[in-house]
Amino acid sequence: AQSVTQLDSHVSVSEGTPVLLRCNYSSSYSPSLFWYVQHPNKGLQLLLKYTSAATLVKGINGFEAEFKKSETSFHLTKPSAHMSDAAEYFCVRAPRASKIIFGSGTRLSIRP
């Protein structure tokens, strides 16, 4: 089955420290992968997407993700967390338009 797994339901970091949100996918071929962020009472916003052009993908707000085929992972990172980063983050794969698969989400909390 084609799926995406977010390994942590909740991650808490201190402001100014690195962020790591983990995502693994299962697929028999190279997938198209995304990270979306959902702030309370706001719509889902695209952070970045992987389309096989480069394994290290840079997104908005200082986030980036690295596609590692050998590990079937697409982890999201940020060098220094900001209070405004507190939100729900979703790893998404999309082999085609009608097969958008969201992970279960990781809630990121930032401690002052």
Place this chain on the structure above:
Amino acid sequence: DTGVSQNPRHKITKRGQNVTFRCDPISEHNRLYWYRQTLGQGPEFLTYFQNEAQLEKSRLLSDRFSAERPKGSFSTLEIQRTEQGDSAMYLCASSLETSGSLETQYFGPGTRLLVL
């Protein structure tokens, strides 16, 4: 604001009533998607349109659910004879499909439905 808009933002209804939600996509986008999101879960795909044609429906979309996009612009999602299990956030997204590229979906703020 030229993003995706959804109305209403909140809806409370009694079990057995019908409800209709509206989604206005970004104007030049030819694809429109509906998702359902329950608490603590990621969004689940329901259906999508390419212009006015409904191309795919998820098995999650029971016979009580119907979606339309009559002129290839806005879309409506109707739920008939609502059940308490229909309580969820209903999300709409739109994208511009171009040949050979993976398009980005832009999401609306959602309609939160509570069935009493």
